[in-house]
Amino acid sequence: MMNSKDGLYGSFHDPVMAQGLTRRLAGLALPRALSLMHVCGTHEHSMAKAGIRSMLPAGLRLIAGPGCPVCVCPAADIDLAVQAARREDTIVTTFGDMFRVPSGDTSLELMKADGCDVRVVYSPLDAIKIASENPGKEVVFVAVGFETTAGPIAASIRAGVPENFSIIQSIRLVPPALEFLLENGRKSIDGFILPGHVSTVLGRKGYSFLEEKYGVPAVISGFEPVDILRGIVELTEMVLAGPPFSVLNLYKRVVSENGNVKAQKLIDEVFEPAPSNWRGIGSIPLSGLSLRDEFSRLDAMTRLGLELSAEAEDVRPGCICHEVILGESEPEECPLFGTGCTPRRPHGPCMVSSEGTCRARYQYRPAGDIY
Numbered sequence: 001m002m003n004s005k006d007g008l009y010g011s012f013h014d015p016v017m018a019q020g021l022t023r024r025l026a027g028l029a030l031p032r033a034l035s036l037m038h039v040c041g042t043h044e045h046s047m048a049k050a051g052i053r054s055m056l057p058a059g060l061r062l063i064a065g066p067g068c069p070v071c072v073c074p075a076a077d078i079d080l081a082v083q084a085a086r087r088e089d090t091i092v093t094t095f096g097d098m099f100r101v102p103s104g105d106t107s108l109e110l111m112k113a114d115g116c117d118v119r120v121v122y123s124p125l126d127a128i129k130i131a132s133e134n135p136g137k138e139v140v141f142v143a144v145g146f147e148t149t150a151g152p153i154a155a156s157i158r159a160g161v162p163e164n165f166s167i168i169q170s171i172r173l174v175p176p177a178l179e180f181l182l183e184n185g186r187k188s189i190d191g192f193i194l195p196g197h198v199s200t201v202l203g204r205k206g207y208s209f210l211e212e213k214y215g216v217p218a219v220i221s222g223f224e225p226v227d228i229l230r231g232i233v234e235l236t237e238m239v240l241a242g243p244p245f246s247v248l249n250l251y252k253r254v255v256s257e258n259g260n261v262k263a264q265k266l267i268d269e270v271f272e273p274a275p276s277n278w279r280g281i282g283s284i285p286l287s288g289l290s291l292r293d294e295f296s297r298l299d300a301m302t303r304l305g306l307e308l309s310a311e312a313e314d315v316r317p318g319c320i321c322h323e324v325i326l327g328e329s330e331p332e333e334c335p336l337f338g339t340g341c342t343p344r345r346p347h348g349p350c351m352v353s354s355e356g357t358c359r360a361r362y363q364y365r366p367a368g369d370i371y
Contacts, residue, residue, distance in 0.1 A: 013225060021229040022055045028236055030059040035188050036235055037181075037327055039174060040195030041068035041355020042223055048360040050225040052232070060236065063327035066177050067195055069145045070097045070353040071325055072278040075312035077142075077170040078103035083306045084140045084168070085116040090304070091134060093127040094142040096120045097353040100346060104313045108142075124156040131165040140300045143167045146174055147201040150289060151263035154270040157295055166300035169290060172276055174198050175206060176287035181326075182214050189327075191235045192218040193228075196251050201267075203259025204249040217245035220255050227251065270295055279314045279349060280322020321348035324357050331358040338362055 011017060038044065044064050047053065053062055066072050078101055085092045085108065092108065099120055100109045112118040117137075121127045124141055131139035139162075143153050150171045157167075174195060181189065194207055199220045210216045217238040221231030231250055238245060249255055267289070276288025291299055300306060315322050318336050323329035331337050331350065341347035343359055350358035 011226065017226050018055075018229055021226065021233050025055070025060075025229070025233050025236065026057050028057070028233075028240060030057065030236075030240070033059045033061065034190045034236065034239060035061045035063055035327070036191050036193060036232065036239075037063050037065045037189045038193035038195075038221075039065040039067040039178065040193070040197070041071070041353065041357075041360075042197065043067065043193060043195065043221070043228065044357050045354055045360045046223045046225070047228060048364040050228070051364075052225065052228055055229070056232070060232075062232070063189075064324065064357040065181065065192075065327055066278060066281065066325045067174075068325075068350065068353055068355040068357065069149070069172060070101055071321065071349045071356050072172060072281065073098070073101065073144050073170050073349070074277045074279045075103040075314045076277065076308050077144075077168060078108070079309045079312045080168050080301060080306045081108055081140070081142045082106055082111055084138075084300060084304055085111040085118050087138070087304065089136065090138045090140060091117045091119060091130060092140045092142065093119050093121045093130060095122070095144060097355070098142055098144055101349045101352050102316065102346060104316075124153045128156060128161050128165060131162040135162070135164060137164060138304060139165050140304070141165070141167045142170065144170045146172055146195075146198050147263075147267070148197045150267045150271065151201055151260065154263075154266040157270050157298065158266055161298065166298050166303045167291075168300045168306075169288075171271075171289045172278065173273070173287050173289070175202070175209065176273075176284050177278070178207075178210065179214075180281075180284045180287070182216065189216070190239050191216060191245075193231050193235060194218050194220045194247070196220065196222050196254065199249075199251065199255045199259070201260045201263050203255065204247055204257050206259055207247045211244070211246045215243055215245055218247045220247070220249045220251045222251045222254065278325075280325055316347060319348035321350040321358070324350050331361045334358070338365070 127141035219231045219235045271289035273286040274290035320334045346352045350356040
């Protein structure tokens with residue numbers, strides 16, 4: 001059993017250990033085809049880089065779920081940021097991955113090229129600092145992410161922000177998305193590989209509904225090749241052994257049983273659960289966050305008079321990002337993949353972020369592949 005005490009970080013890249021896990025996986029007798037879904041963009045990036053899928057036995061499929069926050073951010077939210085950017089004396093701040101996500105034929109990158117003041121930041125504290133340094137301007141922070149991002153944003157707001165600071169709220173929650181998948185015909189999912197970063201906040205208990213309500217097996221995995229292979233092996237063995245199923249924490253060097261209780265408390269103090277739209281998926285009940293009344297003045301929509309567009313185009317013609325996000329299609333099945341849609345000129349959101357499934361598959365595609 002590997003743990004943080006042995007100090008062997010390199011062991012998580014050890015090819016000998018990886019080969020042992022691959023042999024263990026190959027030795028499993030699969031009575032039928034199995035589909036395991038991961039719900040984390042960083043997992044997808046790591047899997048593509050390490051060529052994990054090439055190590056799987058026939059009949060075992062590893063599919064990507066809605067685990068990239070940039071990919072599931074609806075076009076309507078980006079349109080709100082575009083509206084804000086068009087205002088005079090307004091600075092829009094955003095994480096780098098959001099800069100080039102398309103909304104129709106525009107993006108925040110194109111707005112900046114047109115002369116709007118759009119700035120990339122690395123944390124909400126950067127955006128707050130910009131607001132403090134520009135008291136004569138409105139500063140809008142596009143708050144995108146999952147539970148991992150919600151904690152620092154809540155902490156920043158709780159500590160106090162300048163009067164000219166507001167946010168476009170676009171944070172989404174992972175557990176309601178998993179429930180949505182299970183409640184809406186995704187019965188073909190045999191088990192989940194749960195996101196490591198989000199799990200540091202939620203803890204293993206944050207997924208107890210999977211075993212208690214749905215009887216679905218799952219593992220919490222780290223991001224290194226041996227982490228991921230071990231997660232696949234143990235999840236597959238659990239599926240083959242049959243119920244009762246459980247949620248296994250295989251990332252104990254980082255994830256605890258109860259998670260980051262302080263971060264959970266901060267998120268609850270600043271936000272409350274609310275319905276949320278996911279790009280290409282639609283509305284999922286209580287899968288997002290809205291500001292509590294105490295902090296409602298920070299809502300950029302109200303403060304700046306921004307309006308949700310009913311015409312915002314989540315799925316552009318020819319794009320199948322919505323199918324990729326749900327694990328219904330592979331990126332390589334898209335006719336635009338690598339031709340009409342590349343990281344430099346993305347047609348859909350899954351090609352923008354390094355956590356996007358299409359971007360990861362394109363970046364680590366086999367040498368010589370031409371699309």
